Structure formats: structure tokens, C-alpha cells
Amino acid sequence: xxxxxxxxxxGLKKGPWTKEEDDIxxxxxxxxxxxxxxxLPKKAGLLRCGKSCRLRWTNYLRPDIKRGNxxxxxEDTIIHLHHALGNRWSAIAARLPGRTDNEIKNVxxxxxxxxxxxxxxxxxxxxxxxxxxxxxxxYRHETAGGEDSIRSSLSTEMSIHDQSNSPxxxxxxxxxxxxxxxxxxxxxxxxxxxxxxxxxxxxxxxxLNEDFWLDLDFVSCENSWKFIGxxxxxxxxxxxxxxxxxxxxxxxxxxxxxxxxxRAEELPQF
DNA sequence: AAAAGACACAACCGCATTGTC
DNA sequence: AGACAATGCGGTTGTGTCTTT
Numbered sequence: 001x002x003x004x005x006x007x008x009x010x011g012l013k014k015g016p017w018t019k020e021e022d023d024i025x026x027x028x029x030x031x032x033x034x035x036x037x038x039x040l041p042k043k044a045g046l047l048r049c050g051k052s053c054r055l056r057w058t059n060y061l062r063p064d065i066k067r068g069n070x071x072x073x074x075e076d077t078i079i080h081l082h083h084a085l086g087n088r089w090s091a092i093a094a095r096l097p098g099r100t101d102n103e104i105k106n107v108x109x110x111x112x113x114x115x116x117x118x119x120x121x122x123x124x125x126x127x128x129x130x131x132x133x134x135x136x137x138x139y140r141h142e143t144a145g146g147e148d149s150i151r152s153s154l155s156t157e158m159s160i161h162d163q164s165n166s167p168x169x170x171x172x173x174x175x176x177x178x179x180x181x182x183x184x185x186x187x188x189x190x191x192x193x194x195x196x197x198x199x200x201x202x203x204x205x206x207x208l209n210e211d212f213w214l215d216l217d218f219v220s221c222e223n224s225w226k227f228i229g230x231x232x233x234x235x236x237x238x239x240x241x242x243x244x245x246x247x248x249x250x251x252x253x254x255x256x257x258x259x260x261x262x263r264a265e266e267l268p269q270f
Numbered sequence: 271a272a273a274a275g276a277c278a279c280a281a282c283c284g285c286a287t288t289g290t291c
Numbered sequence: 292a293g294a295c296a297a298t299g300c301g302g303t304t305g306t307g308t309c310t311t312t
Contacts, residue, residue: 014281014282015280015281015282015305015306016280016281016305016306016307017280017281036297037297037298038296038297038298050297050298051282051283051297051298052281052282054298054299055280055281055282056280056281058299059280059281060280060281087301087302088300088301089300089301090299090300090301101299101300101301102279102280102281102301103279103280105301105302106278106279106280107278107279109278110277110278110279111278
């Protein structure tokens with residue numbers, strides 16, 4: 001009945017792996033692939049459970065794992081993504097080639113969380129929400145009057161670009177495509193907005209993460225769209241990128257501001 | 271020099287999700 | 292549709308190492 005408990009069988013070894021065990025596992029996987037993890041230890045001659053083998057391989061022995069200290073850029077990326085995604089370590093790891101979720105989780109708990117608390121003097125180690133909504137509202141208020149109507153260029157349902165064939169909110173196509181840096185978008189006008197409301201809601205799918213749909217707000221800028229924020233997108237509200245009506249956007253189009261929110265003078269004039 | 275405490279990180283545990291029959 | 296197996300994921304723990312007293 002139910003799932004067989006891991007390592008329950010007598011005689012299965014636990015604890016730190018020895019060099020000999022590592023060598024056996026590496027040699028076996030290099031020759032045969034890992035296939036069925038549960039069956040692997042028996043076939044390879046290891047007194048370990050399959051789960052232990054899988055973790056050892058994915059977190060330590062895999063040849064593409066990058067060892068050593070995290071760079072400043074990697075730390076910044078983790079901080080940004082953690083703000084956006086929370087403790088979704090595997091999703092964060094997908095953005096850091098060669099780093100594992102376990103490693104990122106450890107770095108977060110041992111370094112970055114403390115560093116952030118120290119820097120921001122936030123008393124709660126659970127780094128809190130930034131006061132984004134007020135700033136966003138202020139920015140929206142400041143910019144709303146200068147907008148030309150976007151309706152002339154929008155149909156009720158408009159696709160800016162969708163280079164995948166997946167419909168919005170479809171999440172099945174890119175589960176394993178963590179190496180891709182493309183971001184696809186589809187976009188629909190918000191029927192609740194007024195004629196003068198230059199905002200529209202966009203759904204943005206980051207191909208790096210299967211369910212990383214974000215509800216974003218954009219304002220028009222000539223034939224492009226300027227991202228200004230959105231709901232529940234964490235630090236992505238700090239992002240600035242332009243989506244051209246005719247092209248997809250890539251990671252290169254995303255530039256994180258260093259400040260929590262863009263200052264007015266940093267924004268392009270529409 | 272030794273003990274105690276702090277830290278870093280590999281590994282484990284158990285629940286959730288996905289796949290298969 | 293339901294049961295079971297396999298795998299993924301995040302939280303937690305154990306242990307070795309470093310630092311402080």
C-alpha cells in the first residue's frame with residue numbers, strides 16, 4: 001500500500017558518500033545512464049537507495065555542475081528571483097546554469113538572507129514586500145495623462161507575439177527547456193480599462209519556468225510597450241523592457257534597475 | 271591548546287506531483 | 292477512475308570545519 005519508504009531496507013547505507021561510491025555511480029551512469037533510479041543502486045552495486053543516488057548525482061556529481069563561490073552576478077540574480085518567486089529553488093536554479101537548487105537554497109540561508117537583512121535593516125529575516133503598489137500607483141498617475149489612446153492599435157484580443165504554439169497559461173511545452181532564454185508573450189487588452197487608460201494587462205510566460213505566468217502591466221510607447229508593473233510579480237516590477245509589437249523579447253530585453261523602482265527621469269518619454 | 275559556539279553544506283525526510291497500468 | 296510507483300521539490304538535520312574565548 002502506498003509509497004515504499006525510502007531506505008527502509010536493512011543494509012542500505014546512509015550518510016556521506018565515499019570516493020569509491022562516487023566513482024561507482026559516475027562510472028555506471030556514464031556507461032548506462034541513470035534510467036530507473038530505484039533499480040540503479042542494485043545494478044551498479046551500491047548499497048544505497050535510488051533516491052540517495054539521484055540526489056548525489058544531481059546535486060554533486062553531475063559533470064555540468066559549477067563548483068566554487070557564487071559570483072556577485074549570481075547572488076544578485078538569486079536575490080531578484082527569490083523576491084519574485086519565493087522559495088522556489090528549482091525555478092531559481094533553472095536561471096543559474098551549473099547551480100543546483102540545493103546549493104542555491106544553502107547559499108540563501110547561509111549568506112544572502114543575512115546579507116539582505118543587514119543591508120536593508122529589515123528586522124524580519126523573511127525579506128518583506130517592497131512598498132511597490134504605492135509607488136506603482138504614483139507612477140501610473142504621473143504617466144497616465146501623457147498617453148495617447150492605445151485602442152487604435154489594439155484589438156480586443158491582440159497577440160503581440162507568441163513564438164510558441166502554447167496558448168496563454170498553457171504550461172506543458174517547456175518543462176524541461178530550462179536552457180532556453182526566450183520569453184514569449186501574448187497580450188490581451190483589459191476590457192475594464194477606459195479609453196484613456198493606457199495600461200493593458202499582459203501575460204508573460206518565461207520559458208525558463210513552466211508555470212511562470214505573470215500578470216503584468218504595460219503602457220504604450222509609440223509602437224512598443226513599456227512594462228511598469230503588475231500584480232504578484234515581486235521584483236519583476238523592478239524590470240524595464242520594451243516589447244515591440246512585431247517581435248519577441250529575450251532576456252537581453254530585460255534590464256533590472258538597481259533601485260526598487262525606476263525613477264521618473266529614468267523612464268523613456270512617451 | 272582545548273572547549274564551545276558558529277558556520278557551511280551535503281544529505282536525508284516526507285509530501286506533492288506525475289506517470290503508468 | 293483509482294491504485295501504485297517513480298520522481299521532484301522544499302524543509303530540515305547531521306556533521307565536519309572554522310572561529311572565538
